[in-house]
Amino acid sequence: MTKFFKWGFLILLALFFVVPLLAMARFAFQSVPVALLTGETWLKGWSIDPIITASTDPAMWSAAKTSVLLAVFTSVLTLVLLMPLAIVTEIKAPRMRPWLTALTLLPWVVPPIALVVGVSVTFRTGAPWFLASVFSLVPFYALWAMPFTYRALDAGLQAINARTLYEAARSTGASFPTIILRVILPNMKASIVAAAALTTALVLGEFAFASLLLKETLPTFMVNFQQSQARAGLALALIILIFTALAIGIVVRTLRRRGLNVQTTGL
């Protein structure tokens, strides 16, 4: 009986995710209205033209390039900022951990619109060039990704028992830089990748900041594109979804094969 419920629940959950995706795919790739769908027509009218329409639009490629660059820069920035913080906190001041965990959540308390207005008012007077560049999104995204990145890194440090490793390394006479470079960082590979993957996923899907600051990233492009080309827009969304899932899957798989366990939460 419990088995029945377990499977029933899992199947419901799967339907909840899969049905919309299937519906999306049908709408994007089949040019038959739902009202006309019958046993005879359901195999007719399929074509991959929408995806060709989308992928031949040069604006799509430029938006995609922007988003990928934003993802890379944001990942690098969050890691550069948070990795030393997470490591030093765990090793030297473990009592500060709960505080940091709470602190990194703060950006999520402020709604994007307030953040954007606040920042643009501040910068418009002093440094208007900052908001003109598309990369002005990077600091926003870095703030936005902070809770995920910090938790991923912190979970990694907990998993390798970083404090004892640090003490063990010190007792053998190693200096602080040696310990960080040869012991702590090499064992954090998995959590660094996890942090970067989370940041990337967040940046590739972020709409509010980009839209409010009038930047063309992949999500904002997709919204505009969909208004003129409904089917091509959905086809694009579907392809990006599958591509992102595959990319993250491959990274996690590769790390597992090398004996590294990817942990993405520290809660």
Added chain:
Amino acid sequence: MTLVVMRNIRKFFGESRALTDFSLTVESGELVCLLGPSGCGKTTALRILAGFEKADAGTIEVDSESIGSVPVEKRNFGMVFQDYSLFPNMTARQNIEFGLKSRKVSATQRRATIDRMLQVTDLGDQADKFPHQMSGGQKQRVALARAIATSPRVLLLDEPLSALDAKVRESLREEIRHLQREVGVTTVFVTHDQQEALAIADRVGVMSNGQLEQIATPRDLYQNPKNSFVAKFIGSINRIPATSRTDGLWNVLDAILTGSRAGTELEHADAGIRPEDITVSATHRESANAIIEDSSFLGAITRVKLMLNGVTTIYADLMSINATPFIPGQPVLVGVRSDLETTIIF
């Protein structure tokens, strides 16, 4: 020669007292165990000696040189932790090599030392394995090899066997003892397991409430415990009513014993008698002073539970070979071994 001297060490963690006036001396080449229940301060004492914690008061000297302000990495101590703490990204060989590299040992010398370490810890076939490919016992042997590879002045072991299963624990504890003798490294070993401490140590320091209660050879500790805490913590002990005589000696179950303190005239107190020092003989109901409650066969010995004078529960360990199969309810005469001379008075 005295190598390590810790004098009047005090340590607070916030409001709670971890160590109060802790003093310890360790002779060169000696293996000293710090033994005590959890929270007694033994690990804190070790971590202060290692340099991971700073004492609030007191001095530490190694080789007559004060090291209180010397950082961990400059103390040249080896340390083994309960959870192995091997570097997961390095093979056994690289783990051992890590400290040697930090100490700028030449490549040829490093190779020679590693090979020797692998040999003495019997890890030759594990050299190129990563920690996650090894068993707990093997991991802890690598940790041990890593700690002694740099020829530390003092080797510190923080409950190194607690994470291992019983069988491995016993064989590894013998190995540690053997290795420690062979290398001749002065060692401080922290454990909460009294059997482990008694089996391995030259001297055992029993701790409670942040203080060293008594430090002595295992035999001395067992036979002449200084106070009731030590007596109860090391092995098991019965509390048997005793009466002092005019000459200050104590009368315990009709045996005349010297107490850990002299009694005042006709004073009543409890004497601590080990189960193996109790004698039990079958007798008539009229001359009996105890009744058998239970008896459990433990192989070489049989542990008998008795009700003494209808009020005190005591245990006696009898050689199974001599023990008549006692039946629960049987009246017996309980006494104290005649060659027992001194006893602790609670």
